[in-house]
Amino acid sequence: MKALRSAGYFSVRYGSGDGVTGAAAVLLDGRLVNSDTMLVGQATGHKIETVEGLAPTVGELHPIQKAFIETGAILSGYSTPAMILAAKALLDTNLNPTETEVRDALSGVLCRETGYVKPVEAVLRAAAYLRGEDVPPYDGPTIVDASYFVETPPVADDQDFSGPEIAGSQSPITTQTKPQTDIQLRTGIPETQVVGKPEAKVDAVKLAKGNPAFVDDIEMRGMLYAKLLTSPHAHANILDIDDSEALALPGVHAVIHYKNVERVKYASGGQSYPNPPPHDQVSFDNKVRYVGDRVAAVAADTPEIAEHALKLIKVDYEILPAVFDENEAIQPGAPVIHDEADTEGIHNADRNIVHRIEAETGDVERGFAEADYVFEHQYYVHQ
Numbered sequence: 001m002k003a004l005r006s007a008g009y010f011s012v013r014y015g016s017g018d019g020v021t022g023a024a025a026v027l028l029d030g031r032l033v034n035s036d037t038m039l040v041g042q043a044t045g046h047k048i049e050t051v052e053g054l055a056p057t058v059g060e061l062h063p064i065q066k067a068f069i070e071t072g073a074i075l076s077g078y079s080t081p082a083m084i085l086a087a088k089a090l091l092d093t094n095l096n097p098t099e100t101e102v103r104d105a106l107s108g109v110l111c112r113e114t115g116y117v118k119p120v121e122a123v124l125r126a127a128a129y130l131r132g133e134d135v136p137p138y139d140g141p142t143i144v145d146a147s148y149f150v151e152t153p154p155v156a157d158d159q160d161f162s163g164p165e166i167a168g169s170q171s172p173i174t175t176q177t178k179p180q181t182d183i184q185l186r187t188g189i190p191e192t193q194v195v196g197k198p199e200a201k202v203d204a205v206k207l208a209k210g211n212p213a214f215v216d217d218i219e220m221r222g223m224l225y226a227k228l229l230t231s232p233h234a235h236a237n238i239l240d241i242d243d244s245e246a247l248a249l250p251g252v253h254a255v256i257h258y259k260n261v262e263r264v265k266y267a268s269g270g271q272s273y274p275n276p277p278p279h280d281q282v283s284f285d286n287k288v289r290y291v292g293d294r295v296a297a298v299a300a301d302t303p304e305i306a307e308h309a310l311k312l313i314k315v316d317y318e319i320l321p322a323v324f325d326e327n328e329a330i331q332p333g334a335p336v337i338h339d340e341a342d343t344e345g346i347h348n349a350d351r352n353i354v355h356r357i358e359a360e361t362g363d364v365e366r367g368f369a370e371a372d373y374v375f376e377h378q379y380y381v382h383q
């Protein structure tokens with residue numbers, strides 16, 4: 001994957017670096033393989049195909065690309081080149097695939113946005129193009145095979161609605177996903193030129209052709225590459241940083257950290273102006289508060305030089321007691337994560353409580369009294 005991308009084949013995308021996402025798929029002698037789990041030497045003497053080679057002329061589209069665009073099987077387009085190659089590997093050997101065969105062919109490529117209904121439709125449509133059929137204009141989505149969708153079993157009157165145990169329990173409640181197949185599409189919509197009609201996404205051609213479209217695809221003349229040194233400790237003061245060896249490495253242009261970057265406070269929530277308090281962040285601090293917290297950054301001519309330079313930065317840590325659980329974090333005497341003097345507006349810094357929000361609408365007690373079921377449990381979310 002790295003060799004192909006550095007040669008300008010940006011349709012080969014980084015997914016996870018270990019083949020799990022399938023985003024880095026290429027065809028090796030016509031077979032779909034993950035290029036991120038291959039060494040260059042393993043490809044020597046073999047034919048590699050990427051989406052760039054399907055229809056190299058400007059304005060030209062391979063039938064599979066055309067079908068993906070027409071059916072709207074592209075959202076971000078990140079997974080699209082891999083899906084198109086998976087489709088090609090299938091259709092090169094089987095022009096009459098069943099839906100099951102199409103689903104199987106696409107199953108190694110994870111798509112987090114479009115999902116699979118439209119790509120399946122696109123591959124079946126592409127097969128019709130490749131068989132030389134007269135394919136009618138695309139007329140909106142159809143459910144290809146509704147048997148894939150599981151009906152939710154009816155709820156019994158005596159079903160146990162007690163809250164699920166969090167760990168190691170045999171909860172009677174399971175979760176099912178069921179698309180609303182009873183939605184009626186395109187009925188009663190007045191005849192207009194655009195509304196109610198399938199419309200190709202404005203950047204669909206670019207994405208279907210695997211052209212540079214994402215931040216990682218940007219390559220500018222003289223561009224430097226940045227790498228971040230992050231904390232191996234959950235809680236520590238940084239007593240000193242020595243960047244002299246890293247700076248002396250040929251190809252390194254800058255090393256930045258708390259000693260040479262201005263301390264500008266901001267909030268990390270990502271809200272726009274006015275950025276709400278507490279402004280408890282700086283670009284680089286002399287304290288780290290979690291494993292992976294920012295310590296320093298290197299800018300260098302190549303990612304490899306930047307990576308090497310990170311190893312030459314010497315950091316003197318004073319390791320502090322850490323806390324790993326929010327309930328422990330609010331106990332009196334717990335390690336204080338934000339003890340810096342220049343952060344204002346933390347609700348209770350000594351107990352690590354950044355905000356306290358109370359909200360109530362209507363008559364809550366009456367609502368509970370009138371409810372058929374009352375669920376009481378402690379719920380954990382990932383943020």
Ligand code: FES
Binds near residue numbers: 075077115
């Ligand atoms: S990951 Fe975005 S379209 Fe599949």
